[in-house]
Amino acid sequence: xxxxxxxxxxxxxxxxxxxxxxxxxxxxxxxxxxxxxxxxxxxxxxxxxxxxxxxxxxxxxxxxxxxxxxxxxxxxxxxxxxxxxxxxxxxxxxxxxxxxxxxxxxxxxxxxxxxxxxxxxxxxxxxxxxxxxxxxxxxxxxxxxxxxxxxxxxxxxxxxxxxxxxxxxxxxxxxxxxxxxxxxxxxxxxxxxxxxxxxxxxxxxxx
Amino acid sequence: xxxxxxxxxxxxxxxxxxxxxxxxxxxxxxxxxxxxxxxxxxxxxxxxxxxxxxxxxxxxxxxxxxxxxxxxxxxxxxxxxxxxxxxxxxxxxxxxxxxxxxxxxxxxxxxxxxxxxxxxxxxxxxxxxxxxxxxxxxxxxxxxxxxxxxxxxxxxxxxxxxxxxxxxxxxxxxxxxxxxxxxxxxxxxxxxxxxxxxxxxxxxxxx
Amino acid sequence: xxxxxxxxxxxxxxxxxxxxxxxxxxxxxxxxxxxxxxxxxxxxxxxxxxxxxxxxxxxxxxxxxxxxxxxxxxxxxxxxxxxxxxxxxxxxxxxxxxxxxxxxxxxxxxxxxxxxxxxxxxxxxxxxxxxxxxxxxxxxxxxxxxxxxxxxxxxxxxxxxxxxxxxxxxxxxxxxxxxxxxxxxxxxxxxxxxxxxxxxxxxxxxx
Amino acid sequence: xxxxxxxxxxxxxxxxxxxxxxxxxxxxxxxxxxxxxxxxxxxxxxxxxxxxxxxxxxxxxxxxxxxxxxxxxxxxxxxxxxxxxxxxxxxxxxxxxxxxxxxxxxxxxxxxxxxxxxxxxxxxxxxxxxxxxxxxxxxxxxxxxxxxxxxxxxxxxxxxxxxxxxxxxxxxxxxxxxxxxxxxxxxxxxxxxxxxxxxxxxxxxxx
Numbered sequence: 111x112x113x114x115x116x117x118x119x120x121x122x123x124x125x126x127x128x129x130x131x132x133x134x135x136x137x138x139x140x141x142x143x144x145x146x147x148x149x150x151x152x153x154x155x156x157x158x159x160x161x162x163x164x165x166x167x168x169x170x171x172x173x174x175x176x177x178x179x180x181x182x183x184x185x186x187x188x189x190x191x192x193x194x195x196x197x198x199x200x201x202x203x204x205x206x207x208x209x210x211x212x213x214x215x216x217x218x219x220x221x222x223x224x225x226x227x228x229x230x231x232x233x234x235x236x237x238x239x240x241x242x243x244x245x246x247x248x249x250x251x252x253x254x255x256x257x258x259x260x261x262x263x264x265x266x267x268x269x270x271x272x273x274x275x276x277x278x279x280x281x282x283x284x285x286x287x288x289x290x291x292x293x294x295x296x297x298x299x300x301x302x303x304x305x306x307x308x309x310x311x312x313x314x315x316x317x
Numbered sequence: 318x319x320x321x322x323x324x325x326x327x328x329x330x331x332x333x334x335x336x337x338x339x340x341x342x343x344x345x346x347x348x349x350x351x352x353x354x355x356x357x358x359x360x361x362x363x364x365x366x367x368x369x370x371x372x373x374x375x376x377x378x379x380x381x382x383x384x385x386x387x388x389x390x391x392x393x394x395x396x397x398x399x400x401x402x403x404x405x406x407x408x409x410x411x412x413x414x415x416x417x418x419x420x421x422x423x424x425x426x427x428x429x430x431x432x433x434x435x436x437x438x439x440x441x442x443x444x445x446x447x448x449x450x451x452x453x454x455x456x457x458x459x460x461x462x463x464x465x466x467x468x469x470x471x472x473x474x475x476x477x478x479x480x481x482x483x484x485x486x487x488x489x490x491x492x493x494x495x496x497x498x499x500x501x502x503x504x505x506x507x508x509x510x511x512x513x514x515x516x517x518x519x520x521x522x523x524x
Numbered sequence: 525x526x527x528x529x530x531x532x533x534x535x536x537x538x539x540x541x542x543x544x545x546x547x548x549x550x551x552x553x554x555x556x557x558x559x560x561x562x563x564x565x566x567x568x569x570x571x572x573x574x575x576x577x578x579x580x581x582x583x584x585x586x587x588x589x590x591x592x593x594x595x596x597x598x599x600x601x602x603x604x605x606x607x608x609x610x611x612x613x614x615x616x617x618x619x620x621x622x623x624x625x626x627x628x629x630x631x632x633x634x635x636x637x638x639x640x641x642x643x644x645x646x647x648x649x650x651x652x653x654x655x656x657x658x659x660x661x662x663x664x665x666x667x668x669x670x671x672x673x674x675x676x677x678x679x680x681x682x683x684x685x686x687x688x689x690x691x692x693x694x695x696x697x698x699x700x701x702x703x704x705x706x707x708x709x710x711x712x713x714x715x716x717x718x719x720x721x722x723x724x725x726x727x728x729x730x731x
Numbered sequence: 732x733x734x735x736x737x738x739x740x741x742x743x744x745x746x747x748x749x750x751x752x753x754x755x756x757x758x759x760x761x762x763x764x765x766x767x768x769x770x771x772x773x774x775x776x777x778x779x780x781x782x783x784x785x786x787x788x789x790x791x792x793x794x795x796x797x798x799x800x801x802x803x804x805x806x807x808x809x810x811x812x813x814x815x816x817x818x819x820x821x822x823x824x825x826x827x828x829x830x831x832x833x834x835x836x837x838x839x840x841x842x843x844x845x846x847x848x849x850x851x852x853x854x855x856x857x858x859x860x861x862x863x864x865x866x867x868x869x870x871x872x873x874x875x876x877x878x879x880x881x882x883x884x885x886x887x888x889x890x891x892x893x894x895x896x897x898x899x900x901x902x903x904x905x906x907x908x909x910x911x912x913x914x915x916x917x918x919x920x921x922x923x924x925x926x927x928x929x930x931x932x933x934x935x936x937x938x
Contacts, residue, residue: 254448
């Protein structure tokens with residue numbers, strides 16, 4: 111597959127990332143999918159149905175920027191959500207879509223969006239320099255019609271330049287960044303901040 | 318024991334499954350039991366009293382489809398709940414019965430049944446294609462008289478074809494499927510969904 | 525030390541038990557102590573100040589049944605709570621005293637005692653055959669004067685034959701049994717049951 | 732770097748401590764920083780941006796007691812909070828600053844300070860002999876201007892001799908002690924006590 115340039119290197123990054131993400135229980139059953147942009151502009155993405163904590167190199171396929179497969183395998187329907195992000199943001203190199211418990215709960219409890227502010231850990235995001243920043247994560251309704259879902263997301267992103275990640279209700283999170291490790295750092299920070307918000311929902315009564 | 322066909326292979330699957338399940342703390346103390354159907358129609362099942370995270374091949378015995386032992390060992394009383402499921406569903410090949418905390422709590426907090434809906438992870442179940450599905454898990458009262466308990470369960474299953482798993486109050490969960498790995502995937506998905514439901518019980522007040 | 529009979533074997537059991545207990549985070553900092561009766565009637569017990577998840581054989585000392593050291597080392601003050609149990613119950617061979625979070629919380633939230641009932645996992649206790657049993661765990665006020673504390677405990681145990689474990693408020697749990705592995709099984713079951721009770725405190729409102 | 736005396740030994744202690752702290756998920760993303768005093772009075776401290784669970788020896792730099800680097804690398808801004816503590820307390824040899832979830836939540840839920848009392852585990856702190864002690868942990872407002880933050884902290888410490896640790900709201904905890912292992916023991920005890928306090932916030936209603 112190395113006619114795409116750095117497939118092997120990127121695939122190994124995705125495999126290692128999957129092991130870490132699974133160690134956090136963020137991809138229960140065979141949920142989630144991960145991708146990264148290759149040197150020739152095509153996209154390496156996990157195949158549907160594989161366990162994301164035990165990925166093998168053959169569990170990662172290559173599609174073009176519209177989600178068409180370069181080999182015989184049919185990509186998962188959600189591949190289109192990945193390619194839409196790569197087409198929109200030229201500097202995005204990696205996208206992680208796990209199903210963490212905290213993200214799922216946030217997506218059920220917060221309607222429309224969650225605003226994260228006042229946390230030092232916001233500085234884990236590239237370009238955020240102070241805890242006084244606001245990070246807004248939109249929550250979209252789930253939809254098995256991926257084209258419709260993609261269109262709702264596109265409309266939002268058209269008018270929200272600063273968006274770093276989105277939630278799909280009862281489903282999971284999409285987060286993107288300029289490299290696989292940075293994307294994972296953002297995911298790790300978001301999970302921490304989501305857990306804070308969830309636990310603070312119950313603790314505001316007493317001091 | 319390989320006069321039953323694939324005993325060794327199936328036993329190794331149950332042992333590995335036990336290690337995974339124990340790593341999630343779903344079989345505290347020596348609780349739970351696991352089984353799988355063998356090629357000759359007999360049932361491999363864990364013996365009573367063994368720690369399910371540290372199973373050895375001699376901790377797995379073989380019974381016929383009515384729970385009669387093929388060797389000297391007396392099977393656990395709950396073996397009858399396993400064999401009843403194998404007799405009812407010809408395509409069921411594996412049954413897992415752990416005691417996870419989340420299942421135990423759900424079984425104490427929800428009377429009669431819990432309905433899971435609106436989760437993408439419902440698609441982890443074979444045959445479920447959309448988060449708009451409903452998965453109904455019945456909750457039965459616990460009973461040390463296994464024959465009585467089996468009869469209550471049978472009566473329910475006679476009229477609920479789509480049932481995938483059941484809870485016994487204050488006790489644990491039974492889940493069955495067409496293979497050991499698929500059964501484990503269903504269990505992993507159910508634990509995630511149960512934890513969501515438990516945490517949502519406390520978080521509905523504020524958004 | 526093997527003039528006491530089976531010191532080496534028992535010490536290795538305590539070391540392995542400590543590793544398991546630490547993996548559950550039940551002995552934060554250097555808290556807790558563990559003991560077992562040796563063949564000659566003396567008691568092997570962990571020294572004060574050692575980390576219970578990284579015990580070495582020299583972290584286990586031997587005392588007589590009144591807590592007097594057989595070597596130069598001064599035993600921890602709480603050794604007297606262990607020896608009192610060994611003198612009272614001739615069939616007790618092992619005592620575990622960790623500081624699990626759940627036990628600490630239960631000891632703060634329940635005054636005087638907690639009653640566990642309706643759980644299948646009660647059957648993890650030797651001699652309990654049905655979930656319809658009641659297991660009563662008393663909670664004693666903490667006291668740095670161990671002689672006073674021992675006297676309060678003795679008074680309770682004089683009139684409660686069936687007692688299997690006790691809590692000290694804000695402190696931890698003592699559990700005893702006929703062997704180290706059985707004692708650990710009881711501890712594992714109690715932690716599970718305590719966590720159930722804690723989470724049910726918050727979940728009774730909605731079904 | 733061993734012209735500072737014991738750099739290699741201390742750096743290895745910080746690396747091992749980072750692995751333990753990361754195993755507890757107390758340094759999400761690349762948050763936190765750790766330091767220790769060297770034999771010549773200079774300070775070994777983790778560089779900014781490194782993952783604290785996977786530190787290498789080159790991720791630890793040396794500064795003087797006013798935070799000036801001995802090599803080309805620019806220390807993190809928060810280095811000044813470390814050096815202020817080393818200048819104030821001559822017997823402090825180690826400082827740990829992770830971002831644990833529990834500390835972050837406590838810092839959001841308790842205004843000004845949290846008082847810990849009635850816990851046996853308070854005895855994990857050097858010099859505390861009874862659960863009847865009070866341990867007061869102040870909570871300071873977060874501030875990206877480290878000089879201002881340091882000045883607020885200094886003012887507090889001038890009048891509170893017995894202070895063992897402080898929280899910065901939405902940020903994390905600073906804890907200091909006479910050695911790296913003792914500092915880690917204090918951190919482990921504080922995390923346990925913070926989790927107790929958080930869970931007791933929700934459990935006081937029923938017994």
